Amino acid sequence: MTSSTQNTSSAAWLARVTPVAIMATLVAMAVSIPLTHAFAAPGDPGVIATLLRWTPVIATGFGLNLIMSFVAVILGTASGALLGIAQISTIGWVRKSAFLFTEFFRNAPTLVLLFFCMFLLPFEITIGDTTIPFPPWMKAVVGLALSKMAYVSEIVRGGLQSIPSTQWEAAEALGFSRWDTLWRIIIPQCVKRMLPPWMNTYAILIMSTPLASVLGVHEGLTMTRGAISAEGRPEMLAPFYLYLLAMFFIYTYPISLWTIRLERRYAVQG
Amino acid sequence: MWLAIEEWFRWLYDAAGINLTIFYDEYDRSRFLRGVRLTFELSLACIVASVIIGLVGAWLQGSRFRVTNALVRGYVALFRNTPPIVQLFFFFFVLGGIFTFQTDSGTWRLSNFAWAIISLSFYYGSFNIEIFRASVEAVPRATVQAAEALGYTRLKAYIYVVLPLAFRFSIPSLGNNLVSLVKATSLAYAIAVPEVLYVSAEIWSDQLNVPEMMWTLLIFYVGIVGLMVYGLRKLERRLEIPGYSIGRAG
Amino acid sequence: MKGQLMPESPSAPIVSLRDVRKSFGSLLVLDGVSLDVAQGEVACIIGPSGSGKSTILRCINALVPIDSGSITVEGQEVNRPDLDKLALRRKVGMVFQQYNLFPHRTALQNVMMAPIHVLKQDRKTVEERARALIAKVRLEGKEDAYPGELSGGQQQRVAIARSLAMNPQVMLFDEVTAALDPETVKEVLVTIRELAEDGMTCIIVTHEMGFARELARNIYFIDKGVIVEHGPPATLFANPRHERTRAFLDQIL
Numbered sequence: 001m002t003s004s005t006q007n008t009s010s011a012a013w014l015a016r017v018t019p020v021a022i023m024a025t026l027v028a029m030a031v032s033i034p035l036t037h038a039f040a041a042p043g044d045p046g047v048i049a050t051l052l053r054w055t056p057v058i059a060t061g062f063g064l065n066l067i068m069s070f071v072a073v074i075l076g077t078a079s080g081a082l083l084g085i086a087q088i089s090t091i092g093w094v095r096k097s098a099f100l101f102t103e104f105f106r107n108a109p110t111l112v113l114l115f116f117c118m119f120l121l122p123f124e125i126t127i128g129d130t131t132i133p134f135p136p137w138m139k140a141v142v143g144l145a146l147s148k149m150a151y152v153s154e155i156v157r158g159g160l161q162s163i164p165s166t167q168w169e170a171a172e173a174l175g176f177s178r179w180d181t182l183w184r185i186i187i188p189q190c191v192k193r194m195l196p197p198w199m200n201t202y203a204i205l206i207m208s209t210p211l212a213s214v215l216g217v218h219e220g221l222t223m224t225r226g227a228i229s230a231e232g233r234p235e236m237l238a239p240f241y242l243y244l245l246a247m248f249f250i251y252t253y254p255i256s257l258w259t260i261r262l263e264r265r266y267a268v269q270g
Numbered sequence: 271m272w273l274a275i276e277e278w279f280r281w282l283y284d285a286a287g288i289n290l291t292i293f294y295d296e297y298d299r300s301r302f303l304r305g306v307r308l309t310f311e312l313s314l315a316c317i318v319a320s321v322i323i324g325l326v327g328a329w330l331q332g333s334r335f336r337v338t339n340a341l342v343r344g345y346v347a348l349f350r351n352t353p354p355i356v357q358l359f360f361f362f363f364v365l366g367g368i369f370t371f372q373t374d375s376g377t378w379r380l381s382n383f384a385w386a387i388i389s390l391s392f393y394y395g396s397f398n399i400e401i402f403r404a405s406v407e408a409v410p411r412a413t414v415q416a417a418e419a420l421g422y423t424r425l426k427a428y429i430y431v432v433l434p435l436a437f438r439f440s441i442p443s444l445g446n447n448l449v450s451l452v453k454a455t456s457l458a459y460a461i462a463v464p465e466v467l468y469v470s471a472e473i474w475s476d477q478l479n480v481p482e483m484m485w486t487l488l489i490f491y492v493g494i495v496g497l498m499v500y501g502l503r504k505l506e507r508r509l510e511i512p513g514y515s516i517g518r519a520g
Numbered sequence: 521m522k523g524q525l526m527p528e529s530p531s532a533p534i535v536s537l538r539d540v541r542k543s544f545g546s547l548l549v550l551d552g553v554s555l556d557v558a559q560g561e562v563a564c565i566i567g568p569s570g571s572g573k574s575t576i577l578r579c580i581n582a583l584v585p586i587d588s589g590s591i592t593v594e595g596q597e598v599n600r601p602d603l604d605k606l607a608l609r610r611k612v613g614m615v616f617q618q619y620n621l622f623p624h625r626t627a628l629q630n631v632m633m634a635p636i637h638v639l640k641q642d643r644k645t646v647e648e649r650a651r652a653l654i655a656k657v658r659l660e661g662k663e664d665a666y667p668g669e670l671s672g673g674q675q676q677r678v679a680i681a682r683s684l685a686m687n688p689q690v691m692l693f694d695e696v697t698a699a700l701d702p703e704t705v706k707e708v709l710v711t712i713r714e715l716a717e718d719g720m721t722c723i724i725v726t727h728e729m730g731f732a733r734e735l736a737r738n739i740y741f742i743d744k745g746v747i748v749e750h751g752p753p754a755t756l757f758a759n760p761r762h763e764r765t766r767a768f769l770d771q772i773l
Contacts (some may be wrong), residue, residue: 107495108488109453112467116488119480170620170679172583174634174686175609184637188624207353214355214460221356237367241360245352252351 047239054227054240061223062247065209068141068219072209073202075145080152085182087157098153105150110143110208117143118215137219140212144205151201159190196263203252203259220244289479292486298473305469306490312386312455312465317448319391324398331403342399349396354389355457361389362461386458394451401447405440406432438509445502449495456491466490532595534559534721535580535690540589542575549575551745552589557690557738562722564732564753567742568768573725576742577692580723581612594689606638613683614692617699619675621667627678628654628663631685639686646685653681657711673704677711684715691715693724729772733757741765 086098105113117139124133163186171181213221224244228237279293291298331342349357362385370379380388409432417427456467464472467487474483533556542550549572557563565573578584580591582598582605591598593611621630631650635641654663657677667675676696683691693712697705709731716722716735726732732739733753740750741764749756749765757773760766 103496104488104492107449107453107492109456109467109491111456111459112484112487112491115467115471116484120484166616166618166620167622169583170616170622173581173609173614173616174682175606175638176634177638180637184633185622185624189622203351207351208355210353210355211457221353221359225359234367238360238364241356241364245356245360248353248356249348249351253347256347256351 047236050231050233050236051239051243054231057227058220058223058240058244059247061218062220062244064137064217064219065206066251068137068144068209068212068217069202069206071138072141072144072148073205075141076148076205077152077198079145080149081156083149083153084156084160087153088160090178102150102153102157105146106154108147110147111211111214113146114140114143114211114215117146136215137212137217140209140215140217144208144212147208148201148205151204152198155194155197155201159194160186162193163189192266196259196266199255199259199262203255206252207248220247288482289477290482290486291473291477291479292483298477301469301473302466305464305466308383308463308469309452309455309465312383312390312458312463313452315387316390316394316451316455319387320395320398320448320451321444323391323395324402327395327399328402328406331399332406346396346399349393350400354393354454355460357393358386358389358457358461361385361392382458382461382463386455386461386463390451390454390457394447394454397447398444401440401443402436405436405443408439409435438506438511441502441506441509445499445506449498449502452494452498453491533557534594535723536590536592537576537580538590540576540579540591541587542572542579542584543587549745550579550586553742553745553747555740555747555750557721557723559689559721560719561737562716562724562735563738563740564736565723565725565740565742566727566729566732566768566772571742572745573742574694577614577694577723577725580690580692581614582608583614610639610686611688612690612692613686613688614694615676615679615683615696617695619667619672619679619696619699621675621679621682623667626664626666627659627670630667630678631682634682635685650681650685653684654678656684656714657681658707671704672700673707676700676704676708680708680711680715688720690721690723693722693726695725695727697726697728727772729757741768743768 083098083102086094087102089095089098108116118136121139121142122134124131126132160182167185167189168181171185172178176185209219210221212219213225216222221244224240228240231240276294279290283289283294292302293299327342327346330338333339362382366379366382366385370377372378413435414427414432417431418424422430455465458465459467459471462468470483470487474480535557537553537555540550540553541548553572553576555563565576567573575584579586580593580598582603586599589599593608596608597603598608621627622633625633628647628650631653632643632646635646635649636643651663654660657680659674659677659681662670662674662678667678670678679696680691696712697708700708705728709728712722712724713731713735724732724736736753738750739753739756741748741756741760741762743764749760749762756765757769760769
């Protein structure tokens with residue numbers, strides 16, 4: 001009883017927050033326009049016009065952020081799931097190494113992992129006769145995926161361990177092998193429960209993609225800063241940054257809402 | 271004894287090509303240690319500030335005024351759904367540019383160190399607001415009612431019954447958040463704060479020992495986080511109430 | 521047939537335990553347990569909690585390995601490193617106190633899962649047999665219900681049907697009515713009795729003394745990991761020979 005009212009209250013306040021938050025963003029942007037005009041030199045094009053002129057460039061950069069997040073989430077989830085399963089393995093060395101691996105990549109800051117990948121991964125890979133170039137954004141993806149992998153590993157391990165051992169026992173008594181039990185009985189039961197935290201880690205992932213800017217990848221933040229320096233107008237600083245923030249907000253906020261809705265749904269059934 | 275260690279690392283370089291100048295070179299070592307110290311200072315300041323923001327925000331959110339309520343929730347939604355590094359740039363370049371004053375002795379602006387603290391504290395503070403709110407809500411209503419039935423006023427019940435329980439509930443999530451915060455101090459690199467990542471980058475561009483410094487960095491962070499997690503777990507265990515778990519409703 | 525003290529079957533017992541010992545860490549749970557169950561016999565194990573009753577069952581179908589001693593099922597030694605676990609689990613079915621149905625599958629699917637995935641049998645034959653088993657435990661019409669929609673007693677009967685789908689020779693019941701409301705206990709006991717009357721070998725750990733008295737050929741009283749006394753219900757309940765047995769029965773009856 002209490003938990004469902006708690007969850008509806010969190011969904012309800014989010015529903016109330018949406019208009020407030022969106023209004024806050026718009027207000028911030030709107031307020032910065034007259035401020036900008038106050039500092040603008042006469043003859044300069046307006047704020048909106050400038051933003052629109054630079055939109056293709058910035059949006060393309062933002063698109064790279066999105067692509068990096070998609071690739072990283074696929075790589076990270078796949079490797080993380082395997083790692084999570086390995087963490088509950090009955091074979092001692094498998095379990096211990098999976099644990100160490102997970103802890104190592106969980107405890108390393110994402111920026112440091114990005115540096116790691118940038119510097120220490122080769123700039124092209126030669127397999128047999130073919131040489132595949134390994135562009136910087138792909139190296140960034142690997143770094144991001146490593147971080148995601150560690151989070152997913154923990155989520156999967158937690159999910160698997162939340163299924164009572166009696167299920168394992170019943171399956172074993174019926175003759176199921178450990179692998180079969182895992183895939184047919186345990187995982188189907190906990191996939192839904194793992195979805196909201198997984199989506200949370202995706203949100204964290206998309207918001208770490210601009211870190212690649214520090215390493216020179218031409219994504220949204222790099223493009224925004226490039227636009228700012230190209231324009232050379234200090235009063236455009238706020239609008240440009242707010243513009244980029246707004247792009248991320250508009251993409252990420254619906255995902256947050258959806259995540260909370262899923263959390264509520266699976267908690268009640270729980 | 272220190273000389274012996276230095277000698278060993280010099281030997282390591284000659285023998286295996288592993289160049290850990292921070293161990294045998296005076297200048298690099300002092301740089302590195304200053305970076306480590308700055309990381310600690312950043313972390314500490316941010317932890318304190320973000321917890322304060324979290325407490326204040328959670329308290330404001332519980333207030334009766336719809337305006338403060340909505341403002342806090344708006345703040346949380348904005349900060350949680352935008353990238354922290356972009357926020358950092360916004361704080362430093364935009365707000366830093368705005369809050370620049372010409373004084374008699376020259377231009378005054380907040381240092382990049384200060385802006386790093388402000389930015390990270392606001393970002394992680396927004397998560398703390400949510401954590402504190404949820405842990406207060408996790409205290410079963412029945413417990414509060416029992417306290418009131420015994421004669422506690424709302425305020426006293428809050429202080430003596432709700433807060434101690436809420437604090438225990440919050441430790442896992444709060445701990446996780448603070449660990450993320452410590453890791454995120456590395457973002458200050460982007461605005462040239464000489465914390466340990468920045469300093470290591472300086473060292474490796476001078477000494478061309480990228481892999482060694484990278485591994486040192488990784489081990490450093492893994493070590494720090496490991497210590498924090500260990501400390502948090504001990505704290506949880508010390509505060510544990512036998513037989514009481516947040517999973518079972520009282 | 522039921523009046524003998526030491527049942528001597530013409531053929532070898534289908535399940536046989538000899539001097540089985542098992543410790544969990546420093547806790548000695550089974551301290552030299554020996555018993556024989558003949559084919560078609562119903563054996564009931566009774567005793568206080570912590571006496572090791574459930575552990576015996578789990579050792580018989582190799583869910584728990586034993587430290588020393590021997591367990592044979594149909595002449596095959598269970599306590600072997602190269603045991604064919606699948607073959608054993610085909611012969612020995614187990615029903616648990618907490619039913620342990622798979623919550624993400626309907627009742628029918630629960631019953632069908634093991635024969636299809638473990639025995640790799642053909643789906644149509646398995647389905648036919650599953651429906652027959654569900655009818656046998658008197659749950660016709662509930663095939664497409666999920667465990668969450670069934671009462672405890674209904675879930676337990678599905679669990680019995682699920683174990684029967686593997687066509688076992690021996691069925692182990694681990695306090696299967698302990699978690700049920702008194703009203704639903706009866707329906708499960710009736711199901712078990714019908715199984716026994718059909719000739720299934722049953723080893724039942726239970727607190728239901730009336731049930732044990734009516735159905736069992738032999739009752740084994742176990743306390744602190746040792747079988748203190750055993751015999752047909754008539755003699756055991758009426759004239760327990762040991763003090764501990766007497767004390768336990770006084771508490772229960």
